Amino acid sequence: MPHYRSIFISDLHLGSKGCQAEALCVFMKDHTSEQLYLVGDIIDGWRLRKKWFWPQSHTNVVRRILTAAKRGTDVTYIIGNHDEFLRGFMKFRLMFGDITVKNRAVHAGRDGKRYLVVHGDMFDGLMRADRKWIMHLGDSAYNGLLWVNTKLNGARRRLGLDYWSLSKALKSRTKRAMNFIHSFEGHVANYCARKGFDGAICGHIHVAEQRDIDGIAYKNTGDWVESCTALIEHFDGRWEILHFAPHAAVIADRLLHGDVNEPNTLELIPAG
Numbered sequence: 573m574p575h576y577r578s579i580f581i582s583d584l585h586l587g588s589k590g591c592q593a594e595a596l597c598v599f600m601k602d603h604t605s606e607q608l609y610l611v612g613d614i615i616d617g618w619r620l621r622k623k624w625f626w627p628q629s630h631t632n633v634v635r636r637i638l639t640a641a642k643r644g645t646d647v648t649y650i651i652g653n654h655d656e657f658l659r660g661f662m663k664f665r666l667m668f669g670d671i672t673v674k675n676r677a678v679h680a681g682r683d684g685k686r687y688l689v690v691h692g693d694m695f696d697g698l699m700r701a702d703r704k705w706i707m708h709l710g711d712s713a714y715n716g717l718l719w720v721n722t723k724l725n726g727a728r729r730r731l732g733l734d735y736w737s738l739s740k741a742l743k744s745r746t747k748r749a750m751n752f753i754h755s756f757e758g759h760v761a762n763y764c765a766r767k768g769f770d771g772a773i774c775g776h777i778h779v780a781e782q783r784d785i786d787g788i789a790y791k792n793t794g795d796w797v798e799s800c801t802a803l804i805e806h807f808d809g810r811w812e813i814l815h816f817a818p819h820a821a822v823i824a825d826r827l828l829h830g831d832v833n834e835p836n837t838l839e840l841i842p843a844g
Contacts, residue, residue: 575604577682578805582611582691582775583795585654586630587620590797593629599802599816600636607805608645609677610637611775611793612652612691619654641670649673652691652776678769682809685770685789688763692776692792695759753779757792761785773803780813 585591619625641647649671651658658673677689760772771789780794780801791811794801800816 573602573604576804577605577807578607578609578679579603579605580609580611580689580773580791580793580803580805581796581801582650582652582793583613583778583797584610584633585613585616585619585795585797586633587624587626588616588797589625591616591630591633592796592800593627593633595800595816596796597629597632597636599800600633600640603802603814604640605645607679608637608640608647609679609689609773610647610649610671611689611773612650612693613654613775614649614652615655617655617657637671638669647671648677648689650677650689650691651675653693653696656693679773681771682805682807683811684809686768687771687773687789687791688767688769689773692756692760692774695756695763695776753777757781757783757785757790761788761790764788780815782811782813 679687679689681687756777764772765788773791775793778795778798780792780799782791791803793803802814804812804814
C-alpha cells in the first residue's frame with residue numbers, strides 16, 4: 573500500500589450525482605498519508621439545498637476520512653464555495669472529530685517551500701466577467717454536461733471500456749476555457765508572490781496541474797467529479813499528480829456487488 577507524506581484532494585462534491593464516490597473510496601483505502609488536505613467543495617451544499625442526494629457510497633467516503641483521522645493522519649478541511657455554509661461556524665474553531673476546518677492553511681513542504689493552501693474561490697472576483705462563464709456553467713449547462721457524461725460512461729461500462737470524461741475533454745479543447753484557466757492560475761501566482769509564499773495548492777477549477785509561474789510553484793488538485801485526481805507529496809520532497817483511472821469493468825462489478833473494500837485493481841496513472 574503506497575504511503576505518502578501528504579495527499580491533497582478537492583472538489584469531491586459529495587451530495588451531487590457527479591461525485592465519483594466509489595473510485596474515491598478505493599483510492600483512500602489503498603493510499604495513505606501522514607497529512608491529508610481536503611481542499612474545498614468536499615460537500616456540495618448548493619446541490620443538497622436544491623435536492624437531497626446522499627447514497628451510501630457518499631457516507632462511505634466520509635467514514636474513510638474520519639477513520640484516517642482517527643488512525644493518526646493529520647486531516648485539514650479547507651472550506652470552498654460549495655461548502656461555504658461551514659464558514660458560519662468558523663468562530664467556534666470548528667472541528668469534526670479529529671479534523672480541523674479552516675478557510676486556508678500554510679503547508680511546509682519537504683522541498684523547503686511554504687505553500688498557501690486555499691480552495692481558490694477567493695480569486696473569482698478578480699476574473700474578467702467574460703471569463704466567469706465556466707464557473708457558472710456549474711448549475712445549469714455544466715450539470716447537464718455531467719449528466720451526459722454519466723450516461724456516456726454507463727454505455728462505456730457495458731462495452732467494457734474505461735472511464736472517459738467528456739467535460740474534461742471539452743475544457744481542454746475550448747480556447748475560452750483555456751484562457752480562463754490560465755488567468756486563474758496567474759491570479760493565484762500573483763497573490764502568492766505579493767504575500768511571500770513560495771507556492772499555492774488549490775482546487776476549484778477542476779483542472780489538475782503543477783507548474784512554475786514566474787517562480788511560484790502552482791499546484792492544482794483537480795477533482796473527483798470529472799478527473800479523479802490527487803496531488804501527492806512524497807517523503808523525498810517530490811510532487812506528483814495521480815490520475816485514478818478506473819477500469820470500467822472493475823468499477824461496474826464493484827457497484828453491482830456494493831463492494832469498494834477489496835484490494836485495488838484500478839489503474840493509477842502518474843500525470844507528471
